[in-house]
Amino acid sequence: MIKGLYETHIQVSDLESSVKFYTEILGLKLAHRDETRPIVFLWVGEGKEFMLGLWEQKENLQPRHFAFSSSTEDILNYSVDFLKNKDLKPYNFLKDGMDQPMVFAWMPALAIYFNDPDGNQLEFISLLEGEGRPELGVMTYEEWIKQQ
Template sequence: MITGLYETHIQVSDLESAIAFYTEILGLKLAHRDETRPIAFLWIGKEKQAMLGLWEQKENLQPRHFAFSADENDILQYSVDFLKNRNLKPYNFLKDGIEKPMVFAWMPALAIYFKDPDGNQLEFISILEGEGKPELGVISYEEWVLKTKN
């Protein structure tokens, strides 16, 4: 019955600024803006493929986490520069100061994190080929390649 996740919604402190961030900085497309209340909907990827809802909340923001699907090579080769060129600070799951994507070996998946202006934790993630290896934990991509070559 369930084939995927279609949409998620987050709280933002200023709808105009959030729309600008997600469209101008990250490249999402505005799908609809509700003129009767402070809500906007953005397409993620192709139109009607997936959606992000932005709900303006002036007080008691509750930051959330969600991940954008991305191509493995794009994450490896471009994600850090993409984020830095937009004045966003990339970080890995371990938050160890290393600005490189890491592999969640149990899945396996490659990921890099960053935050939006309201503190929502965002992620670029790509599922990797092969079987998961939970015993490896969270490791660098280079370690993943070395330990799964055979």
């Protein structure tokens, strides 16, 4: 019955600045603005594949986490520079000061993190070929390739 996750919603402190961030910085497309309440819907991907809802919340903001699917090549070759060129700070899962993508060996998947202006933790992620190896934990892509 379930084929995937179509939509998620997050809280933002300033709807207009968040719409600007997600459309102008990250490239999402405006889907719908609800004129009766402080919410905007954005398309993620091509062809209305996924949707992100931004809800303005002035008090008790509760940051969340979600990941944008990406290609391994884009994450390895472009993600860090893309984020830095947009004045965003990329970081890895270990938060060890390194700004290089890391592999979650249990999946396996390659990922890099960054935050939106409200502290929502965003991620670019790509599943990798092969079987998961949970015993390897989290590692650099180069370490992962050596294990293959």
